[in-house]
Amino acid sequence: MRLHEIIKILTTDSLSQAVKLRIELLGLNPLDLIPILSENPTYHLEIFQHKLSLLHKKDKHHVYVDFGSKQLKFRSQAHLNAELVIKAVLGKKKQATTIMDCTxxxxxxxxxxxxxxSKIIAYEFNPLMYALLKDGLNRTEIDTIILRKKNALREIKNTDCEVIFIDPMYPATKKSAKNNKEMTxxxxxxxHQPLMAEDLFIQAKLSAAKKIVIKRPIKSGFVINQKPTSQIIGKSARFDIYAQ
Ligand SMILES: C[S@@+](CC[C@H](N)C(=O)[O-])C[C@H]1O[C@@H](n2cnc3c(N)ncnc32)[C@H](O)[C@@H]1O
Known part of the structure:
Protein backbone atom coordinates (compact mmCIF):
# COMPACT_ATOMS: atom_id res chain seq x y z
CA MET A 1 0.00 0.00 0.00
CA ARG A 2 1.29 3.50 -0.89
CA LEU A 3 1.96 6.13 1.77
CA HIS A 4 -0.86 8.43 0.61
CA GLU A 5 -3.29 5.53 0.79
CA ILE A 6 -2.21 4.73 4.33
CA ILE A 7 -2.57 8.38 5.31
CA LYS A 8 -6.03 8.46 3.72
CA ILE A 9 -7.06 5.45 5.75
CA LEU A 10 -5.74 6.83 9.00
CA THR A 11 -7.04 10.37 8.73
CA THR A 12 -10.23 11.47 10.42
CA ASP A 13 -10.60 14.53 8.17
CA SER A 14 -13.48 12.86 6.38
CA LEU A 15 -15.46 13.13 9.61
CA SER A 16 -17.06 16.39 10.71
CA GLN A 17 -16.20 17.81 14.10
CA ALA A 18 -19.74 17.02 15.30
CA VAL A 19 -19.37 13.36 14.28
CA LYS A 20 -15.95 13.07 15.94
CA LEU A 21 -17.34 14.53 19.15
CA ARG A 22 -20.34 12.22 19.10
CA ILE A 23 -18.13 9.17 18.55
CA GLU A 24 -15.90 10.20 21.44
CA LEU A 25 -18.97 10.66 23.62
CA LEU A 26 -19.85 7.05 22.86
CA GLY A 27 -16.49 6.04 24.31
CA LEU A 28 -14.92 5.28 20.90
CA ASN A 29 -11.88 6.56 19.07
CA PRO A 30 -12.94 8.07 15.70
CA LEU A 31 -9.83 6.43 14.18
CA ASP A 32 -11.41 3.02 14.79
CA LEU A 33 -14.13 3.83 12.25
CA ILE A 34 -11.88 5.15 9.49
CA PRO A 35 -10.79 1.81 7.99
CA ILE A 36 -14.43 0.66 7.78
CA LEU A 37 -15.57 3.91 6.18
CA SER A 38 -12.60 3.91 3.78
CA GLU A 39 -13.57 0.45 2.60
CA ASN A 40 -17.16 1.59 2.07
CA PRO A 41 -16.85 4.96 0.30
CA THR A 42 -20.54 4.98 -0.73
CA TYR A 43 -21.38 5.72 2.91
CA HIS A 44 -20.74 8.92 4.82
CA LEU A 45 -21.13 9.22 8.59
CA GLU A 46 -22.99 12.33 9.72
CA ILE A 47 -25.35 13.72 12.31
CA PHE A 48 -28.84 13.71 10.82
CA GLN A 49 -31.76 14.99 12.89
CA HIS A 50 -29.60 14.62 16.03
CA LYS A 51 -28.84 10.97 15.21
CA LEU A 52 -25.50 9.43 14.29
CA SER A 53 -26.38 8.31 10.81
CA LEU A 54 -24.94 6.60 7.75
CA LEU A 55 -25.78 8.45 4.57
CA HIS A 56 -25.77 6.44 1.34
CA LYS A 57 -24.19 9.03 -0.94
CA LYS A 58 -25.94 7.88 -4.13
CA ASP A 59 -29.50 7.22 -3.00
CA LYS A 60 -29.32 9.84 -0.20
CA HIS A 61 -30.87 7.42 2.26
CA HIS A 62 -29.97 7.68 5.96
CA VAL A 63 -29.58 4.62 8.16
CA TYR A 64 -29.54 5.05 11.93
CA VAL A 65 -30.91 3.38 15.04
CA ASP A 66 -34.27 4.72 16.15
CA PHE A 67 -36.17 2.81 18.81
CA GLY A 68 -39.09 5.21 18.38
CA SER A 69 -39.56 4.30 14.69
CA LYS A 70 -43.03 3.48 13.34
CA GLN A 71 -41.90 -0.04 12.50
CA LEU A 72 -40.72 -0.78 16.03
CA LYS A 73 -43.78 0.88 17.58
CA PHE A 74 -46.02 -1.32 15.44
CA ARG A 75 -44.07 -4.46 16.35
CA SER A 76 -43.91 -3.61 20.03
CA GLN A 77 -47.44 -2.48 20.74
CA ALA A 78 -50.18 -4.51 19.07
CA HIS A 79 -48.05 -7.46 18.04
CA LEU A 80 -45.51 -8.14 20.75
CA ASN A 81 -46.70 -11.62 21.66
CA ALA A 82 -46.87 -12.57 18.01
CA GLU A 83 -43.17 -11.80 17.60
CA LEU A 84 -41.39 -15.01 16.61
CA VAL A 85 -38.24 -14.00 18.47
CA ILE A 86 -40.24 -13.73 21.70
CA LYS A 87 -41.95 -17.06 21.14
CA ALA A 88 -38.54 -18.62 20.53
CA VAL A 89 -36.68 -17.04 23.40
CA LEU A 90 -39.36 -17.10 26.13
CA GLY A 91 -41.38 -20.16 25.10
CA LYS A 92 -44.97 -20.66 26.26
CA LYS A 93 -44.53 -19.32 29.80
CA LYS A 94 -43.49 -15.89 28.51
CA GLN A 95 -41.61 -15.21 31.73
CA ALA A 96 -38.94 -12.50 31.70
CA THR A 97 -35.41 -13.86 31.65
CA THR A 98 -31.79 -12.90 31.05
CA ILE A 99 -30.62 -13.05 27.44
CA MET A 100 -27.15 -12.84 25.92
CA ASP A 101 -27.63 -11.37 22.43
CA CYS A 102 -24.34 -12.32 20.74
CA THR A 103 -25.04 -10.38 17.55
CA SER A 118 -36.04 -9.43 30.16
CA LYS A 119 -32.52 -8.15 30.71
CA ILE A 120 -30.39 -8.22 27.58
CA ILE A 121 -26.61 -8.28 27.52
CA ALA A 122 -25.89 -7.43 23.90
CA TYR A 123 -22.57 -7.79 22.06
CA GLU A 124 -21.46 -5.98 18.93
CA PHE A 125 -17.85 -6.20 17.79
CA ASN A 126 -17.96 -3.99 14.72
CA PRO A 127 -17.04 -0.43 15.84
CA LEU A 128 -19.32 1.28 13.30
CA MET A 129 -22.34 -0.88 14.16
CA TYR A 130 -21.57 -0.44 17.84
CA ALA A 131 -21.44 3.36 17.40
CA LEU A 132 -24.81 3.48 15.61
CA LEU A 133 -26.47 1.24 18.19
CA LYS A 134 -24.93 2.88 21.23
CA ASP A 135 -26.00 6.27 19.86
CA GLY A 136 -29.55 4.95 19.41
CA LEU A 137 -29.61 3.57 22.95
CA ASN A 138 -28.27 6.84 24.37
CA ARG A 139 -31.26 8.64 22.88
CA THR A 140 -33.69 6.46 24.89
CA GLU A 141 -34.35 5.67 28.51
CA ILE A 142 -33.92 1.93 27.93
CA ASP A 143 -31.94 0.49 30.82
CA THR A 144 -32.62 -3.20 30.21
CA ILE A 145 -30.17 -3.49 27.30
CA ILE A 146 -26.52 -3.47 28.26
CA LEU A 147 -24.37 -3.10 25.15
CA ARG A 148 -20.79 -4.32 25.10
CA LYS A 149 -18.26 -3.66 22.34
CA LYS A 150 -16.72 -7.10 22.42
CA ASN A 151 -16.50 -10.32 20.48
CA ALA A 152 -19.24 -12.52 21.93
CA LEU A 153 -17.18 -15.59 21.04
CA ARG A 154 -14.80 -14.78 23.88
CA GLU A 155 -17.54 -14.21 26.47
CA ILE A 156 -20.24 -16.70 25.62
CA LYS A 157 -18.89 -19.71 27.51
CA ASN A 158 -18.90 -17.83 30.82
CA THR A 159 -22.23 -16.07 30.46
CA ASP A 160 -24.64 -16.23 33.37
CA CYS A 161 -27.62 -15.48 31.11
CA GLU A 162 -30.32 -18.13 30.87
CA VAL A 163 -30.77 -17.80 27.12
CA ILE A 164 -28.21 -17.28 24.36
CA PHE A 165 -29.51 -15.65 21.18
CA ILE A 166 -27.50 -15.80 17.94
CA ASP A 167 -28.35 -13.99 14.67
CA PRO A 168 -25.17 -14.02 12.57
CA MET A 169 -24.68 -12.73 9.03
CA TYR A 170 -25.74 -15.00 6.19
CA PRO A 171 -25.09 -14.77 2.46
CA ALA A 172 -27.04 -11.93 0.82
CA THR A 173 -30.06 -12.82 -1.25
CA LYS A 174 -31.60 -10.44 -3.79
CA LYS A 175 -34.82 -10.49 -1.80
CA SER A 176 -33.21 -9.79 1.58
CA ALA A 177 -31.38 -6.70 0.36
CA LYS A 178 -34.18 -5.30 -1.78
CA ASN A 179 -35.93 -2.39 -0.05
CA ASN A 180 -34.09 -3.09 3.18
CA LYS A 181 -31.47 -0.41 3.63
CA GLU A 182 -30.38 -1.74 7.02
CA MET A 183 -29.78 -5.20 5.60
CA THR A 184 -27.77 -3.61 2.77
CA HIS A 192 -21.17 -12.87 5.20
CA GLN A 193 -19.47 -14.54 8.19
CA PRO A 194 -19.41 -18.16 7.01
CA LEU A 195 -18.25 -19.79 10.24
CA MET A 196 -19.70 -17.46 12.86
CA ALA A 197 -22.93 -19.40 13.47
CA GLU A 198 -20.97 -22.63 14.01
CA ASP A 199 -18.34 -20.99 16.22
CA LEU A 200 -20.88 -19.20 18.40
CA PHE A 201 -23.03 -22.33 18.70
CA ILE A 202 -20.09 -24.50 19.72
CA GLN A 203 -19.10 -22.00 22.43
CA ALA A 204 -22.73 -21.57 23.55
CA LYS A 205 -23.02 -25.32 24.08
CA LEU A 206 -20.14 -25.09 26.57
CA SER A 207 -22.04 -22.50 28.65
CA ALA A 208 -24.47 -23.05 31.51
CA ALA A 209 -27.32 -21.33 29.61
CA LYS A 210 -30.59 -23.26 29.55
CA LYS A 211 -31.47 -22.43 26.00
CA ILE A 212 -29.74 -21.45 22.75
CA VAL A 213 -31.76 -19.81 19.99
CA ILE A 214 -30.30 -19.41 16.49
CA LYS A 215 -32.00 -17.30 13.84
CA ARG A 216 -31.58 -18.93 10.42
CA PRO A 217 -32.60 -18.24 6.83
CA ILE A 218 -35.69 -20.31 6.21
CA LYS A 219 -34.13 -22.82 3.80
CA SER A 220 -30.74 -23.30 5.45
CA GLY A 221 -29.57 -26.47 7.15
CA PHE A 222 -29.05 -26.92 10.88
CA VAL A 223 -25.90 -25.45 12.40
CA ILE A 224 -23.25 -28.21 12.67
CA ASN A 225 -26.02 -30.53 11.46
CA GLN A 226 -27.52 -30.56 14.92
CA LYS A 227 -31.28 -31.02 15.03
CA PRO A 228 -32.96 -28.45 17.31
CA THR A 229 -35.23 -29.36 20.22
CA SER A 230 -37.96 -27.24 18.60
CA GLN A 231 -38.42 -24.56 15.96
CA ILE A 232 -40.42 -21.40 15.36
CA ILE A 233 -40.84 -20.93 11.64
CA GLY A 234 -41.67 -17.62 9.94
CA LYS A 235 -41.94 -16.56 6.29
CA SER A 236 -38.32 -15.66 5.67
CA ALA A 237 -36.52 -16.73 8.84
CA ARG A 238 -36.80 -19.46 11.40
CA PHE A 239 -35.59 -19.85 14.97
CA ASP A 240 -33.90 -23.12 15.90
CA ILE A 241 -34.18 -23.72 19.64
CA TYR A 242 -31.78 -25.93 21.58
CA ALA A 243 -32.64 -26.78 25.18
CA GLN A 244 -29.59 -27.66 27.28
C1 LIG B 1 -27.47 -10.14 11.29
S1 LIG B 1 -26.82 -8.89 12.28
C2 LIG B 1 -27.84 -8.94 13.71
C3 LIG B 1 -29.10 -8.16 13.55
C4 LIG B 1 -29.80 -7.97 14.87
N1 LIG B 1 -30.35 -9.22 15.36
C5 LIG B 1 -30.87 -6.90 14.80
O1 LIG B 1 -32.00 -7.14 15.28
O2 LIG B 1 -30.58 -5.81 14.30
C6 LIG B 1 -25.32 -9.55 12.95
C7 LIG B 1 -24.54 -8.55 13.78
O3 LIG B 1 -23.75 -9.27 14.72
C8 LIG B 1 -22.45 -8.77 14.77
N2 LIG B 1 -21.59 -9.91 15.16
C9 LIG B 1 -21.36 -11.03 14.45
N3 LIG B 1 -20.58 -11.88 15.12
C10 LIG B 1 -20.31 -11.27 16.32
C11 LIG B 1 -19.53 -11.64 17.46
N4 LIG B 1 -18.87 -12.81 17.49
N5 LIG B 1 -19.46 -10.81 18.51
C12 LIG B 1 -20.12 -9.60 18.47
N6 LIG B 1 -20.85 -9.19 17.40
C13 LIG B 1 -20.96 -10.01 16.35
C14 LIG B 1 -22.17 -8.24 13.36
O4 LIG B 1 -21.18 -7.23 13.37
C15 LIG B 1 -23.56 -7.70 12.98
O5 LIG B 1 -23.69 -6.35 13.34
Missing part, protein backbone atom coordinates in the same frame (compact mmCIF):
# COMPACT_ATOMS: atom_id res chain seq x y z
CA UNK A 104 -26.63 -7.03 18.38
CA UNK A 105 -26.49 -5.34 14.93
CA UNK A 106 -29.18 -2.63 14.82
CA UNK A 107 -30.53 -3.84 18.16
CA UNK A 108 -34.04 -4.61 16.91
CA UNK A 109 -34.21 -8.14 18.27
CA UNK A 110 -32.60 -6.97 21.53
CA UNK A 111 -35.20 -4.21 21.81
CA UNK A 112 -38.16 -6.49 21.13
CA UNK A 113 -36.83 -9.04 23.63
CA UNK A 114 -36.27 -6.31 26.23
CA UNK A 115 -39.93 -5.29 26.07
CA UNK A 116 -40.82 -8.53 27.84
CA UNK A 117 -39.02 -7.23 30.93
CA UNK A 185 -25.63 -1.73 5.31
CA UNK A 186 -24.98 -4.95 7.23
CA UNK A 187 -24.10 -6.79 4.04
CA UNK A 188 -21.75 -4.03 2.88
CA UNK A 189 -20.12 -3.27 6.22
CA UNK A 190 -19.94 -6.73 7.79
CA UNK A 191 -20.57 -9.16 4.94
Missing amino acids: AGFGKDAYIMSLTG VLQNIIG
Whole structure:
Protein backbone atom coordinates (compact mmCIF):
# COMPACT_ATOMS: atom_id res chain seq x y z
CA MET A 1 0.00 0.00 0.00
CA ARG A 2 1.29 3.50 -0.89
CA LEU A 3 1.96 6.13 1.77
CA HIS A 4 -0.86 8.43 0.61
CA GLU A 5 -3.29 5.53 0.79
CA ILE A 6 -2.21 4.73 4.33
CA ILE A 7 -2.57 8.38 5.31
CA LYS A 8 -6.03 8.46 3.72
CA ILE A 9 -7.06 5.45 5.75
CA LEU A 10 -5.74 6.83 9.00
CA THR A 11 -7.04 10.37 8.73
CA THR A 12 -10.23 11.47 10.42
CA ASP A 13 -10.60 14.53 8.17
CA SER A 14 -13.48 12.86 6.38
CA LEU A 15 -15.46 13.13 9.61
CA SER A 16 -17.06 16.39 10.71
CA GLN A 17 -16.20 17.81 14.10
CA ALA A 18 -19.74 17.02 15.30
CA VAL A 19 -19.37 13.36 14.28
CA LYS A 20 -15.95 13.07 15.94
CA LEU A 21 -17.34 14.53 19.15
CA ARG A 22 -20.34 12.22 19.10
CA ILE A 23 -18.13 9.17 18.55
CA GLU A 24 -15.90 10.20 21.44
CA LEU A 25 -18.97 10.66 23.62
CA LEU A 26 -19.85 7.05 22.86
CA GLY A 27 -16.49 6.04 24.31
CA LEU A 28 -14.92 5.28 20.90
CA ASN A 29 -11.88 6.56 19.07
CA PRO A 30 -12.94 8.07 15.70
CA LEU A 31 -9.83 6.43 14.18
CA ASP A 32 -11.41 3.02 14.79
CA LEU A 33 -14.13 3.83 12.25
CA ILE A 34 -11.88 5.15 9.49
CA PRO A 35 -10.79 1.81 7.99
CA ILE A 36 -14.43 0.66 7.78
CA LEU A 37 -15.57 3.91 6.18
CA SER A 38 -12.60 3.91 3.78
CA GLU A 39 -13.57 0.45 2.60
CA ASN A 40 -17.16 1.59 2.07
CA PRO A 41 -16.85 4.96 0.30
CA THR A 42 -20.54 4.98 -0.73
CA TYR A 43 -21.38 5.72 2.91
CA HIS A 44 -20.74 8.92 4.82
CA LEU A 45 -21.13 9.22 8.59
CA GLU A 46 -22.99 12.33 9.72
CA ILE A 47 -25.35 13.72 12.31
CA PHE A 48 -28.84 13.71 10.82
CA GLN A 49 -31.76 14.99 12.89
CA HIS A 50 -29.60 14.62 16.03
CA LYS A 51 -28.84 10.97 15.21
CA LEU A 52 -25.50 9.43 14.29
CA SER A 53 -26.38 8.31 10.81
CA LEU A 54 -24.94 6.60 7.75
CA LEU A 55 -25.78 8.45 4.57
CA HIS A 56 -25.77 6.44 1.34
CA LYS A 57 -24.19 9.03 -0.94
CA LYS A 58 -25.94 7.88 -4.13
CA ASP A 59 -29.50 7.22 -3.00
CA LYS A 60 -29.32 9.84 -0.20
CA HIS A 61 -30.87 7.42 2.26
CA HIS A 62 -29.97 7.68 5.96
CA VAL A 63 -29.58 4.62 8.16
CA TYR A 64 -29.54 5.05 11.93
CA VAL A 65 -30.91 3.38 15.04
CA ASP A 66 -34.27 4.72 16.15
CA PHE A 67 -36.17 2.81 18.81
CA GLY A 68 -39.09 5.21 18.38
CA SER A 69 -39.56 4.30 14.69
CA LYS A 70 -43.03 3.48 13.34
CA GLN A 71 -41.90 -0.04 12.50
CA LEU A 72 -40.72 -0.78 16.03
CA LYS A 73 -43.78 0.88 17.58
CA PHE A 74 -46.02 -1.32 15.44
CA ARG A 75 -44.07 -4.46 16.35
CA SER A 76 -43.91 -3.61 20.03
CA GLN A 77 -47.44 -2.48 20.74
CA ALA A 78 -50.18 -4.51 19.07
CA HIS A 79 -48.05 -7.46 18.04
CA LEU A 80 -45.51 -8.14 20.75
CA ASN A 81 -46.70 -11.62 21.66
CA ALA A 82 -46.87 -12.57 18.01
CA GLU A 83 -43.17 -11.80 17.60
CA LEU A 84 -41.39 -15.01 16.61
CA VAL A 85 -38.24 -14.00 18.47
CA ILE A 86 -40.24 -13.73 21.70
CA LYS A 87 -41.95 -17.06 21.14
CA ALA A 88 -38.54 -18.62 20.53
CA VAL A 89 -36.68 -17.04 23.40
CA LEU A 90 -39.36 -17.10 26.13
CA GLY A 91 -41.38 -20.16 25.10
CA LYS A 92 -44.97 -20.66 26.26
CA LYS A 93 -44.53 -19.32 29.80
CA LYS A 94 -43.49 -15.89 28.51
CA GLN A 95 -41.61 -15.21 31.73
CA ALA A 96 -38.94 -12.50 31.70
CA THR A 97 -35.41 -13.86 31.65
CA THR A 98 -31.79 -12.90 31.05
CA ILE A 99 -30.62 -13.05 27.44
CA MET A 100 -27.15 -12.84 25.92
CA ASP A 101 -27.63 -11.37 22.43
CA CYS A 102 -24.34 -12.32 20.74
CA THR A 103 -25.04 -10.38 17.55
CA ALA A 104 -26.63 -7.03 18.38
CA GLY A 105 -26.49 -5.34 14.93
CA PHE A 106 -29.18 -2.63 14.82
CA GLY A 107 -30.53 -3.84 18.16
CA LYS A 108 -34.04 -4.61 16.91
CA ASP A 109 -34.21 -8.14 18.27
CA ALA A 110 -32.60 -6.97 21.53
CA TYR A 111 -35.20 -4.21 21.81
CA ILE A 112 -38.16 -6.49 21.13
CA MET A 113 -36.83 -9.04 23.63
CA SER A 114 -36.27 -6.31 26.23
CA LEU A 115 -39.93 -5.29 26.07
CA THR A 116 -40.82 -8.53 27.84
CA GLY A 117 -39.02 -7.23 30.93
CA SER A 118 -36.04 -9.43 30.16
CA LYS A 119 -32.52 -8.15 30.71
CA ILE A 120 -30.39 -8.22 27.58
CA ILE A 121 -26.61 -8.28 27.52
CA ALA A 122 -25.89 -7.43 23.90
CA TYR A 123 -22.57 -7.79 22.06
CA GLU A 124 -21.46 -5.98 18.93
CA PHE A 125 -17.85 -6.20 17.79
CA ASN A 126 -17.96 -3.99 14.72
CA PRO A 127 -17.04 -0.43 15.84
CA LEU A 128 -19.32 1.28 13.30
CA MET A 129 -22.34 -0.88 14.16
CA TYR A 130 -21.57 -0.44 17.84
CA ALA A 131 -21.44 3.36 17.40
CA LEU A 132 -24.81 3.48 15.61
CA LEU A 133 -26.47 1.24 18.19
CA LYS A 134 -24.93 2.88 21.23
CA ASP A 135 -26.00 6.27 19.86
CA GLY A 136 -29.55 4.95 19.41
CA LEU A 137 -29.61 3.57 22.95
CA ASN A 138 -28.27 6.84 24.37
CA ARG A 139 -31.26 8.64 22.88
CA THR A 140 -33.69 6.46 24.89
CA GLU A 141 -34.35 5.67 28.51
CA ILE A 142 -33.92 1.93 27.93
CA ASP A 143 -31.94 0.49 30.82
CA THR A 144 -32.62 -3.20 30.21
CA ILE A 145 -30.17 -3.49 27.30
CA ILE A 146 -26.52 -3.47 28.26
CA LEU A 147 -24.37 -3.10 25.15
CA ARG A 148 -20.79 -4.32 25.10
CA LYS A 149 -18.26 -3.66 22.34
CA LYS A 150 -16.72 -7.10 22.42
CA ASN A 151 -16.50 -10.32 20.48
CA ALA A 152 -19.24 -12.52 21.93
CA LEU A 153 -17.18 -15.59 21.04
CA ARG A 154 -14.80 -14.78 23.88
CA GLU A 155 -17.54 -14.21 26.47
CA ILE A 156 -20.24 -16.70 25.62
CA LYS A 157 -18.89 -19.71 27.51
CA ASN A 158 -18.90 -17.83 30.82
CA THR A 159 -22.23 -16.07 30.46
CA ASP A 160 -24.64 -16.23 33.37
CA CYS A 161 -27.62 -15.48 31.11
CA GLU A 162 -30.32 -18.13 30.87
CA VAL A 163 -30.77 -17.80 27.12
CA ILE A 164 -28.21 -17.28 24.36
CA PHE A 165 -29.51 -15.65 21.18
CA ILE A 166 -27.50 -15.80 17.94
CA ASP A 167 -28.35 -13.99 14.67
CA PRO A 168 -25.17 -14.02 12.57
CA MET A 169 -24.68 -12.73 9.03
CA TYR A 170 -25.74 -15.00 6.19
CA PRO A 171 -25.09 -14.77 2.46
CA ALA A 172 -27.04 -11.93 0.82
CA THR A 173 -30.06 -12.82 -1.25
CA LYS A 174 -31.60 -10.44 -3.79
CA LYS A 175 -34.82 -10.49 -1.80
CA SER A 176 -33.21 -9.79 1.58
CA ALA A 177 -31.38 -6.70 0.36
CA LYS A 178 -34.18 -5.30 -1.78
CA ASN A 179 -35.93 -2.39 -0.05
CA ASN A 180 -34.09 -3.09 3.18
CA LYS A 181 -31.47 -0.41 3.63
CA GLU A 182 -30.38 -1.74 7.02
CA MET A 183 -29.78 -5.20 5.60
CA THR A 184 -27.77 -3.61 2.77
CA VAL A 185 -25.63 -1.73 5.31
CA LEU A 186 -24.98 -4.95 7.23
CA GLN A 187 -24.10 -6.79 4.04
CA ASN A 188 -21.75 -4.03 2.88
CA ILE A 189 -20.12 -3.27 6.22
CA ILE A 190 -19.94 -6.73 7.79
CA GLY A 191 -20.57 -9.16 4.94
CA HIS A 192 -21.17 -12.87 5.20
CA GLN A 193 -19.47 -14.54 8.19
CA PRO A 194 -19.41 -18.16 7.01
CA LEU A 195 -18.25 -19.79 10.24
CA MET A 196 -19.70 -17.46 12.86
CA ALA A 197 -22.93 -19.40 13.47
CA GLU A 198 -20.97 -22.63 14.01
CA ASP A 199 -18.34 -20.99 16.22
CA LEU A 200 -20.88 -19.20 18.40
CA PHE A 201 -23.03 -22.33 18.70
CA ILE A 202 -20.09 -24.50 19.72
CA GLN A 203 -19.10 -22.00 22.43
CA ALA A 204 -22.73 -21.57 23.55
CA LYS A 205 -23.02 -25.32 24.08
CA LEU A 206 -20.14 -25.09 26.57
CA SER A 207 -22.04 -22.50 28.65
CA ALA A 208 -24.47 -23.05 31.51
CA ALA A 209 -27.32 -21.33 29.61
CA LYS A 210 -30.59 -23.26 29.55
CA LYS A 211 -31.47 -22.43 26.00
CA ILE A 212 -29.74 -21.45 22.75
CA VAL A 213 -31.76 -19.81 19.99
CA ILE A 214 -30.30 -19.41 16.49
CA LYS A 215 -32.00 -17.30 13.84
CA ARG A 216 -31.58 -18.93 10.42
CA PRO A 217 -32.60 -18.24 6.83
CA ILE A 218 -35.69 -20.31 6.21
CA LYS A 219 -34.13 -22.82 3.80
CA SER A 220 -30.74 -23.30 5.45
CA GLY A 221 -29.57 -26.47 7.15
CA PHE A 222 -29.05 -26.92 10.88
CA VAL A 223 -25.90 -25.45 12.40
CA ILE A 224 -23.25 -28.21 12.67
CA ASN A 225 -26.02 -30.53 11.46
CA GLN A 226 -27.52 -30.56 14.92
CA LYS A 227 -31.28 -31.02 15.03
CA PRO A 228 -32.96 -28.45 17.31
CA THR A 229 -35.23 -29.36 20.22
CA SER A 230 -37.96 -27.24 18.60
CA GLN A 231 -38.42 -24.56 15.96
CA ILE A 232 -40.42 -21.40 15.36
CA ILE A 233 -40.84 -20.93 11.64
CA GLY A 234 -41.67 -17.62 9.94
CA LYS A 235 -41.94 -16.56 6.29
CA SER A 236 -38.32 -15.66 5.67
CA ALA A 237 -36.52 -16.73 8.84
CA ARG A 238 -36.80 -19.46 11.40
CA PHE A 239 -35.59 -19.85 14.97
CA ASP A 240 -33.90 -23.12 15.90
CA ILE A 241 -34.18 -23.72 19.64
CA TYR A 242 -31.78 -25.93 21.58
CA ALA A 243 -32.64 -26.78 25.18
CA GLN A 244 -29.59 -27.66 27.28
C1 LIG B 1 -27.47 -10.14 11.29
S1 LIG B 1 -26.82 -8.89 12.28
C2 LIG B 1 -27.84 -8.94 13.71
C3 LIG B 1 -29.10 -8.16 13.55
C4 LIG B 1 -29.80 -7.97 14.87
N1 LIG B 1 -30.35 -9.22 15.36
C5 LIG B 1 -30.87 -6.90 14.80
O1 LIG B 1 -32.00 -7.14 15.28
O2 LIG B 1 -30.58 -5.81 14.30
C6 LIG B 1 -25.32 -9.55 12.95
C7 LIG B 1 -24.54 -8.55 13.78
O3 LIG B 1 -23.75 -9.27 14.72
C8 LIG B 1 -22.45 -8.77 14.77
N2 LIG B 1 -21.59 -9.91 15.16
C9 LIG B 1 -21.36 -11.03 14.45
N3 LIG B 1 -20.58 -11.88 15.12
C10 LIG B 1 -20.31 -11.27 16.32
C11 LIG B 1 -19.53 -11.64 17.46
N4 LIG B 1 -18.87 -12.81 17.49
N5 LIG B 1 -19.46 -10.81 18.51
C12 LIG B 1 -20.12 -9.60 18.47
N6 LIG B 1 -20.85 -9.19 17.40
C13 LIG B 1 -20.96 -10.01 16.35
C14 LIG B 1 -22.17 -8.24 13.36
O4 LIG B 1 -21.18 -7.23 13.37
C15 LIG B 1 -23.56 -7.70 12.98
O5 LIG B 1 -23.69 -6.35 13.34
